[in-house]
Amino acid sequence: VIDIRKLYGQSGKFTYDPGFTSTASCDSAITYIDGDEGVLLHRGYPIGQLAEHSSFMEVSYLLLNGELPSQSELDDFTRTITRHTMVHEQLTKFYSGFRRDAHPMAVMCGVVGALSAFYHDSTDIADPQNRTISSHRLIAKIPTIAAMAYKYSVGQPFVYPDNKLSYTGNFLRMTFGVPAEEYEVIPAVEKAMDRIFILHADHEQNASTSTVRLAGSSGANPFACIAAGIACLWGPAHGGANEAALNMLKEIGTPDKIPHYIERAKDKNDPFRLMGFGHRVYKNYDPRATVMQKTVREVFDALKVNDPLFETALRLEEIALNDPYFIEKKLFPNVDFYSGIILSAIGFPTTMFTVLFALARTVGWVAQWNEMISDPGQKIGRPRQLYTGPAARDYIPVSQR
Numbered sequence: 146v147i148d149i150r151k152l153y154g155q156s157g158k159f160t161y162d163p164g165f166t167s168t169a170s171c172d173s174a175i176t177y178i179d180g181d182e183g184v185l186l187h188r189g190y191p192i193g194q195l196a197e198h199s200s201f202m203e204v205s206y207l208l209l210n211g212e213l214p215s216q217s218e219l220d221d222f223t224r225t226i227t228r229h230t231m232v233h234e235q236l237t238k239f240y241s242g243f244r245r246d247a248h249p250m251a252v253m254c255g256v257v258g259a260l261s262a263f264y265h266d267s268t269d270i271a272d273p274q275n276r277t278i279s280s281h282r283l284i285a286k287i288p289t290i291a292a293m294a295y296k297y298s299v300g301q302p303f304v305y306p307d308n309k310l311s312y313t314g315n316f317l318r319m320t321f322g323v324p325a326e327e328y329e330v331i332p333a334v335e336k337a338m339d340r341i342f343i344l345h346a347d348h349e350q351n352a353s354t355s356t357v358r359l360a361g362s363s364g365a366n367p368f369a370c371i372a373a374g375i376a377c378l379w380g381p382a383h384g385g386a387n388e389a390a391l392n393m394l395k396e397i398g399t400p401d402k403i404p405h406y407i408e409r410a411k412d413k414n415d416p417f418r419l420m421g422f423g424h425r426v427y428k429n430y431d432p433r434a435t436v437m438q439k440t441v442r443e444v445f446d447a448l449k450v451n452d453p454l455f456e457t458a459l460r461l462e463e464i465a466l467n468d469p470y471f472i473e474k475k476l477f478p479n480v481d482f483y484s485g486i487i488l489s490a491i492g493f494p495t496t497m498f499t500v501l502f503a504l505a506r507t508v509g510w511v512a513q514w515n516e517m518i519s520d521p522g523q524k525i526g527r528p529r530q531l532y533t534g535p536a537a538r539d540y541i542p543v544s545q546r
């Protein structure tokens with residue numbers, strides 16, 4: 146065995162930590178997680194309290210600025226975001242370049258990445274004013290872009306923002322308004338949706354946030370960085386799990402089939418996993434899942450619906466939490482386990498679930514990106530590797546191979 150580091154003079158020491166399970170990549174004052182205790186705090190405030198008493202706009206202000214706003218600060222912030230909800234008319238043309246059956250996350254990656262082509266000031270990130278306006282544009286336009294992705298997929302005309310409505314009410318109208326003028330926002334649904342946005346707003350250095358930071362560390366503009374985050378979020382091990390979790394519940398169907406799927410999840414020769422279960426950091430109940438489970442009932446009551454899959458989900462949770470495999474590996478429901486049932490009851494197709502996650506997480510990505518860029522000690526992200534390829538060798542002409 147050749148020690149390749151010596152061969153290339155790589156004598157410096159570095160840690161080998163696949164998946165970064167024990168490497169902190171930055172300082173951050175935004176979000177705190179204690180995975181063993183099931184604690185999640187944003188700027189010190191417990192997620193349960195924020196979900197119960199706050200609004201998505203207020204939590205957005207908190208994540209960006211570090212403190213809860215006064216009433217006038219909240220009004221100003223909401224007005225600023227509202228002013229930026231429109232997208233450039235030229236941007237609406239992007240959608241027609243996609244197939245109607247394109248996954249909306251594919252559309253999101255493309256359209257959000259394209260925003261920097263409309264705002265040239267976004268590429269000069271050294272100016273704090275430019276960073277602020279780009280941040281506001283991203284938070285304001287992401288619901289418009291997401292709703293348009295949905296409208297395009299179902300072949301309906303785009304609905305322009307109605308800035309008399311709340312952030313979340315506006316998004317619901319832009320998504321479900323047919324015709325938009327007759328759409329009435331149901332307050333209980335608006336509140337539930339707003340709460341779902343709060344639950345997804347930030348989660349410290351997860352895969353997509355780390356992607357945003359890594360992309361941003363090179364000085365790339367914030368629209369490009371958030372597009373990178375959206376791409377990362379799409380994966381089924383991350384934001385795509387909410388779509389996968391509902392598909393799994395549909396596949397399981399009735400509670401009597403649960404033991405079969407539990408056995409499959411435990412079988413190491415079977416790639417099947419319980420989607421919406423397990424988390425890299427939480428080795429206890431994900432506090433967001435607790436709120437999510439409660440919200441299911443509120444939405445069912447408001448819409449006067451019932452989905453038998455909720456009973457299947459509750460039973461699945463009960464069986465899994467009493468199974469030695471899940472106990473030993475500390476696998477609990479995560480935020481994605483119940484969210485699909487709520488979103489489905491509200492009327493979203495499964496393909497939109499991860500889009501909604503991206504919409505809500507945009508503020509967290511933006512807050513983390515701003516924190517990184519404002520840090521005077523910020524460096525380009527550049528992980529090392531443990532080289533396992535061939536030692537140096539001479540090129541052989543193709544005729545002699």
Ligand code: ACO
Pocket residue numbers: 164381382383384386410411417418419420421422423424425426474476479480481
């Ligand atoms: N079902 C069955 N077994 C599981 C599950 C699951 N959902 N999750 C983890 N395990 C098992 C693994 O097989 C592994 O077993 P082993 O020790 O015998 O090899 C052990 O638990 C540890 O799992 P890892 O994959 O090593 O843990 P990691 O921290 O890397 O992964 C992850 C966390 C990706 C979330 C994982 O639990 C998973 O795939 N869950 C399902 C997908 C999901 O719900 N993702 C959403 C996460 S939350 C979010 O992104 C918002």
